[in-house]
Amino acid sequence: MAPIPPTAHGKGRASLPAMDRIGVVDTMFARVDMGAQARDELADCPGHGHTFEVVSRTVPGIKDLAVECKKLIEDDGCRIVVALGMPGKEPIDQVCAHEASLGIMNARLATNTHILEVFVHESEEERAGDLVPICINRARKHARNAYWLLYEPQQLSRRAGQGVRQGYADAGPIAG
Amino acid sequence: MAPIPPTAHGKGRASLPAMDRIGVVDTMFARVDMGAQARDELADCPGHGHTFEVVSRTVPGIKDLAVECKKLIEDDGCRIVVALGMPGKEPIDQVCAHEASLGIMNARLATNTHILEVFVHESEEERAGDLVPICINRARKHARNAYWLLYEPQQLSRRAGQGVRQGYADAGPIAG
Amino acid sequence: MAPIPPTAHGKGRASLPAMDRIGVVDTMFARVDMGAQARDELADCPGHGHTFEVVSRTVPGIKDLAVECKKLIEDDGCRIVVALGMPGKEPIDQVCAHEASLGIMNARLATNTHILEVFVHESEEERAGDLVPICINRARKHARNAYWLLYEPQQLSRRAGQGVRQGYADAGPIAG
Amino acid sequence: MAPIPPTAHGKGRASLPAMDRIGVVDTMFARVDMGAQARDELADCPGHGHTFEVVSRTVPGIKDLAVECKKLIEDDGCRIVVALGMPGKEPIDQVCAHEASLGIMNARLATNTHILEVFVHESEEERAGDLVPICINRARKHARNAYWLLYEPQQLSRRAGQGVRQGYADAGPIAG
Amino acid sequence: MAPIPPTAHGKGRASLPAMDRIGVVDTMFARVDMGAQARDELADCPGHGHTFEVVSRTVPGIKDLAVECKKLIEDDGCRIVVALGMPGKEPIDQVCAHEASLGIMNARLATNTHILEVFVHESEEERAGDLVPICINRARKHARNAYWLLYEPQQLSRRAGQGVRQGYADAGPIAG
Numbered sequence: 120m121a122p123i124p125p126t127a128h129g130k131g132r133a134s135l136p137a138m139d140r141i142g143v144v145d146t147m148f149a150r151v152d153m154g155a156q157a158r159d160e161l162a163d164c165p166g167h168g169h170t171f172e173v174v175s176r177t178v179p180g181i182k183d184l185a186v187e188c189k190k191l192i193e194d195d196g197c198r199i200v201v202a203l204g205m206p207g208k209e210p211i212d213q214v215c216a217h218e219a220s221l222g223i224m225n226a227r228l229a230t231n232t233h234i235l236e237v238f239v240h241e242s243e244e245e246r247a248g249d250l251v252p253i254c255i256n257r258a259r260k261h262a263r264n265a266y267w268l269l270y271e272p273q274q275l276s277r278r279a280g281q282g283v284r285q286g287y288a289d290a291g292p293i294a295g
Numbered sequence: 296m297a298p299i300p301p302t303a304h305g306k307g308r309a310s311l312p313a314m315d316r317i318g319v320v321d322t323m324f325a326r327v328d329m330g331a332q333a334r335d336e337l338a339d340c341p342g343h344g345h346t347f348e349v350v351s352r353t354v355p356g357i358k359d360l361a362v363e364c365k366k367l368i369e370d371d372g373c374r375i376v377v378a379l380g381m382p383g384k385e386p387i388d389q390v391c392a393h394e395a396s397l398g399i400m401n402a403r404l405a406t407n408t409h410i411l412e413v414f415v416h417e418s419e420e421e422r423a424g425d426l427v428p429i430c431i432n433r434a435r436k437h438a439r440n441a442y443w444l445l446y447e448p449q450q451l452s453r454r455a456g457q458g459v460r461q462g463y464a465d466a467g468p469i470a471g
Numbered sequence: 472m473a474p475i476p477p478t479a480h481g482k483g484r485a486s487l488p489a490m491d492r493i494g495v496v497d498t499m500f501a502r503v504d505m506g507a508q509a510r511d512e513l514a515d516c517p518g519h520g521h522t523f524e525v526v527s528r529t530v531p532g533i534k535d536l537a538v539e540c541k542k543l544i545e546d547d548g549c550r551i552v553v554a555l556g557m558p559g560k561e562p563i564d565q566v567c568a569h570e571a572s573l574g575i576m577n578a579r580l581a582t583n584t585h586i587l588e589v590f591v592h593e594s595e596e597e598r599a600g601d602l603v604p605i606c607i608n609r610a611r612k613h614a615r616n617a618y619w620l621l622y623e624p625q626q627l628s629r630r631a632g633q634g635v636r637q638g639y640a641d642a643g644p645i646a647g
Numbered sequence: 648m649a650p651i652p653p654t655a656h657g658k659g660r661a662s663l664p665a666m667d668r669i670g671v672v673d674t675m676f677a678r679v680d681m682g683a684q685a686r687d688e689l690a691d692c693p694g695h696g697h698t699f700e701v702v703s704r705t706v707p708g709i710k711d712l713a714v715e716c717k718k719l720i721e722d723d724g725c726r727i728v729v730a731l732g733m734p735g736k737e738p739i740d741q742v743c744a745h746e747a748s749l750g751i752m753n754a755r756l757a758t759n760t761h762i763l764e765v766f767v768h769e770s771e772e773e774r775a776g777d778l779v780p781i782c783i784n785r786a787r788k789h790a791r792n793a794y795w796l797l798y799e800p801q802q803l804s805r806r807a808g809q810g811v812r813q814g815y816a817d818a819g820p821i822a823g
Numbered sequence: 824m825a826p827i828p829p830t831a832h833g834k835g836r837a838s839l840p841a842m843d844r845i846g847v848v849d850t851m852f853a854r855v856d857m858g859a860q861a862r863d864e865l866a867d868c869p870g871h872g873h874t875f876e877v878v879s880r881t882v883p884g885i886k887d888l889a890v891e892c893k894k895l896i897e898d899d900g901c902r903i904v905v906a907l908g909m910p911g912k913e914p915i916d917q918v919c920a921h922e923a924s925l926g927i928m929n930a931r932l933a934t935n936t937h938i939l940e941v942f943v944h945e946s947e948e949e950r951a952g953d954l955v956p957i958c959i960n961r962a963r964k965h966a967r968n969a970y971w972l973l974y975e976p977q978q979l980s981r982r983a984g985q986g987v988r989q990g991y992a993d994a995g996p997i998a999g
Binding site for chain 1: 917920921924925927928929931932935936937938939940944965968972976979980982983984985986987988989994995996997998999
């Protein structure tokens with residue numbers, strides 16, 4: 120048996136974590152390190168290192184995200200997870216993204232736990248370089264959303280119906 | 296640990312609620328405050344504040360609705376939920392709406408509980424302003440449907456096959 | 472608490488029903504009263520009112536059918552259910568119908584119980600009036616199929632591979 | 648209560664079957680009797696009537712296959728099932744076939760049991776008569792696959808990556 | 824009863840395996856023996872035959888992969904599985920691949936276990952011969968990913984967001 124920390128891949132939790140855990144899962148396939156952005160944003164949130172800690176995993180591609188999120192919740196005690204990926208630009212990549220999203224949806228429902236899906240499609244911009252600020256913005260805003268869902272839900276409810284966006288500027292509310 | 300009310304996000308219900316609960320979940324992404332409309336309609340229903348109370352949540356986007364509905368039912372004791380969202384107008388938004396709807400479908404089946412899905416697609420109207428009356432009408436009619444499903448199912452059965460619509464005028468029955 | 476019959480919406484069955492139950496669920500959205508046709512056909516089947524009784528429900532639209540079918544089976548003891556709906560003619564209606572069908576599929580699998588899906592798409596005919604005989608024929612034939620599945624499965628097996636249709640004339644077997 | 652054999656539709660198995668069971672489920676909708684072909688092929692397999700027996704069911708259409716397969720496995724003790732159907736040639740039929748296949752997929756996973764899906768699409772050939780040999784070949788080869796999965800898995804492993812087809816001639820391996 | 828090894832197809836594990844198990848499942852349908860490539864790569868990984876052994880299965884086609892993966896995990900104790908297949912080039916083959924992938928997704932979530940999906944679409948290259956190096960590369964890289972996920976997760980995390988590909992050359996990270 121290779122030396123793997125038992126909390127990481129073992130079934131069942133040996134003991135309750137000393138503080139809350141927020142999971143961050145990203146992929147080798149993505150072409151921007153979105154996981155680092157999410158972790159950096161969470162490090163700026165109140166209680167980081169005291170109220171909550173961050174647990175990170177990397178999987179090969181977006182189809183592998185869902186089960187890793189579920190394991191982080193069920194085996195490692197994460198109370199919420201941020202899942203980041205970058206679907207490619209071919210038609211088959213859109214099918215993969217759809218399958219990945221359905222998996223994440225089922226992981227949420229199976230665990231009664233929020234998973235913030237942060238996907239940036241390579242097809243969103245023509246120039247690859249233009250994807251970078253979108254990745255940064257979307258990863259950070261959804262990391263903040265994860266924090267809010269756990270600790271400040273009123274931040275969400277006061278923005279209900281306000282056309283809030285991640286990755287781009289807010290669309291804003293429609294005048295009646 | 297941040298001060299979160301235990302009934303809102305804790306696992307398991309400490310005690311049975313004193314009255315029935317109807318859940319309302321909306322999103323920050325939507326550009327019209329449909330949740331407020333649903334709550335307002337429910338406030339007009341008989342027994343509001345006596346027979347039933349309304350519990351509200353806001354999530355980032357439509358893909359986050361399903362698990363929040365399931366948590367409202369399983370953790371907070373809601374007997375029915377109204378889930379409101381506004382998918383955007385890009386093709387990818389239609390895929391997201393489909394995933395969100397499949398999640399809501401699975402949440403219904405996992406809980407044996409009705410969830411009224413109130414989606415207004417930005418693509419339904421060319422002028423954004425024209426979406427507002429649709430949002431208001433659809434949110435209110437489905438909030439009323441939620442009430443009927445719980446307390447007056449005969450209101451539904453007497454309208455069976457009558458071409459009833461939400462958001463627009465009724466299509467009406469087809470003459471045989 | 473409003474006066475709801477406990478067998479209709481309560482969780483768990485107080486006692487076993489005195490006779491078999493066949494469920495019929497339809498929608499307010501449909502523009503033809505297909506549920507009435509299904510009930511009428513079942514009233515013509517042997518044993519109606521003695522061997523089996525019919526339990527009916529109406530829900531707002533086709534996405535609400537699956538969970539109501541599951542509740543009829545699990546909470547009200549139905550041994551089979553006929554689910555009737557009429558998807559609209561817009562592209563989004565086809566997506567809704569697909570979601571509704573996937574929900575019904577999952578309800579079947581979760582309960583190990585047949586649910587006869589009776590969908591008449593508004594797009595099947597150009598003239599609305601031409602939909603009426605299709606609705607009547609399809610609702611009645613599938614109601615009869617429900618009866619056969621429970622009580623006369625040999626009626627089905629002797630028609631295996633015979634190109635049997637509901638709503639239209641049978642296609643018939645292909646000559647080898 | 649009508650006289651139904653309890654092993655056919657009752658919940659739970661009264662006793663373990665005396666020999667293995669292989670299920671065959673087909674539809675009234677199909678226009679070729681593929682179930683008969685599958686049963687005939689299984690009758691040619693070693694151990695038929697001694698090691699294993701065949702249990703058959705007919706359902707209305709392809710969407711009804713999945714739950715009948717699951718019932719054959721869970722209620723009637725079948726160790727593998729062959730599910731046969733013929734989707735029609737309209738676009739809506741392709742959606743139905745997709746839903747039917749997803750149901751069969753979930754039935755496999757819920758039971759940890761192989762279900763051999765034998766679908767012949769009416770659109771595979773222009774002339775209806777040309778479908779008959781495809782139906783015969785595909786039904787028989789998959790019935791044989793079912794037998795191999797249970798009793799001779801080495802027949803499958805020695806053909807790994809060999810471009811084996813059912814219904815048509817084998818595509819064969821690609822020269823490297 | 825035919826002589827089947829009980830660990831291969833029996834329900835439940837008689838005893839814990841002496842070492843870890845990695846599953847490899849491939850198909851008769853594929854036109855390149857990708858399973859052999861995966862097994863060969865795993866044979867090059869540290870601990871092969873000591874820390875872990877490889878268990879192989881072949882199924883007819885890609886839709887049969889998911890349940891075989893789930894059985895390998897639940898009945899045979901595999902801690903991770905590599906699932907290999909080659910969808911054909913017709914439109915219906917893309918639907919089948921989508922269904923196969925959704926099944927594999929559900930198998931992952933049901934078992935909390937990673938399953939590396941290795942699909943090479945016949946449509947990826949015009950010349951069949953050009954598929955062979957893609958099959959070899961993708962099968963080997965994902966077999967290595969399986970090994971890493973179990974024993975060297977830091978190999979994955981240090982490649983996060985680096986545009987790693989299987990089958991083709993890496994896309995690499997995007998310059999910010």
